[in-house]
Amino acid sequence: MIHISYQDPRPIYEQVRDAYRQQILAGVLAPGEQLPSVRELSSRLAVNPNTIQRAYRELEQEGCISSVRGKGSFVADVSGAAEARRRELLEQFDQLVQELESLGVTSEELGQRVGGGEG
Amino acid sequence: MIHISYQDPRPIYEQVRDAYRQQILAGVLAPGEQLPSVRELSSRLAVNPNTIQRAYRELEQEGCISSVRGKGSFVADVSGAAEARRRELLEQFDQLVQELESLGVTSEELGQRVGGGEG
DNA sequence: CTAACTGTACTAGTTAGTTTAATACAGTTT
DNA sequence: AAACTGTATTAAACTAACTAGTACAGTTAG
Numbered sequence: 307m308i309h310i311s312y313q314d315p316r317p318i319y320e321q322v323r324d325a326y327r328q329q330i331l332a333g334v335l336a337p338g339e340q341l342p343s344v345r346e347l348s349s350r351l352a353v354n355p356n357t358i359q360r361a362y363r364e365l366e367q368e369g370c371i372s373s374v375r376g377k378g379s380f381v382a383d384v385s386g387a388a389e390a391r392r393r394e395l396l397e398q399f400d401q402l403v404q405e406l407e408s409l410g411v412t413s414e415e416l417g418q419r420v421g422g423g424e425g
Numbered sequence: 426m427i428h429i430s431y432q433d434p435r436p437i438y439e440q441v442r443d444a445y446r447q448q449i450l451a452g453v454l455a456p457g458e459q460l461p462s463v464r465e466l467s468s469r470l471a472v473n474p475n476t477i478q479r480a481y482r483e484l485e486q487e488g489c490i491s492s493v494r495g496k497g498s499f500v501a502d503v504s505g506a507a508e509a510r511r512r513e514l515l516e517q518f519d520q521l522v523q524e525l526e527s528l529g530v531t532s533e534e535l536g537q538r539v540g541g542g543e544g
Numbered sequence: 545c546t547a548a549c550t551g552t553a554c555t556a557g558t559t560a561g562t563t564t565a566a567t568a569c570a571g572t573t574t
Numbered sequence: 575a576a577a578c579t580g581t582a583t584t585a586a587a588c589t590a591a592c593t594a595g596t597a598c599a600g601t602t603a604g
Contacts, residue, residue: 317562332527343579354564359581375580376571392528396538399521402514403539408451409511413539419515420522420535436591462550473593478552494551495600 310351318353322361330370330381331388341371341379429470437472441480449489449500450507460490460498 308325310318329335341347344362348355362379365371369387373379403416427444429437448454460466463481467474481498484490488506492498522535 319562328524328527344581345579356565357563360562362580373580374571376573376578378572378579388528392525392530395521395525395528396530399525399535399538402518402521405447406511406514406518408447409507409514411511411515416518416539417536419518420532420539438591463552464550475594476592479591481551492551493600495549495602497550497601 307350310353318351319357319360319364322347322351322358323364326361326365327368327370327391330365331384331391335381337381337383339381341381343378426469429472437470438476438479438483441466441470441477442483445480445484446487446489446510449484450503450510454500456500456502458500460500462497 308322308329310321310325314321316324326335326341335341341362342350344355344358348358351358362371362373366373366379368390369382370384371379372382406416407413427441427448429440429444433440435443445454445460454460460481461469463474463477467477470477481490481492485492485498487509488501489503490498491501525535526532
């Protein structure tokens, strides 16, 4: 299940969309697996069905899910969407590295940080 | 000078605030240096003075600038603000690394990426 | 002191985005 | 036929961002 927070400044539909995208692209939810229906999820999260529908619509446009009238919404085959997301995050990564280095953080320090506990 | 974009979904005051914060903490603008006045910058960017004032107010709260009634706004001594910003960006960095690794990007790949052209 | 600059505060109105609400239609399944 | 599914539409409420106008307070140059 996913959670939403009213403390989070992001709109609800973005929280729902981002939470499912993360789980789907990470493989937590397998291709073909069914998502809760628009009405059921809106009821569980105590928000309006339109809010959930917007999240699902954007997930479908991204290629993360496939919605079929009368049947439901299902996790899609996401190789393409995963690659697009990877590129997007790597771009953010490069920008972040650049700003951190302008603040005096060294490449070595960042390298150790991604390495975890290897060196 | 800084630029704003009406294509950018971020509010104008955030664009102004973030642009100056970046330049100030990177040392592009030296401590003591005077910023354009609220009225002058609002005129140059063709936005309302209130919008600029909000950006300046937040920069002052962050410790990046110091505003004095009647005199103007000046770049502050930013060692504290820089350290706070560094911590903030490193937290974002860690989250980004975690999400990238959940997409199958390896630590090695990210390490090479921060290193630039060293390997 | 006056004029022209500076930051700051306040109120009001507009606009855009988010969310809710209610309703309706279309396809699937039992 | 009934109960589920996604989808579309319209209206309203609410909030944040932005604009507009005005006013006040401190500084500086004449």
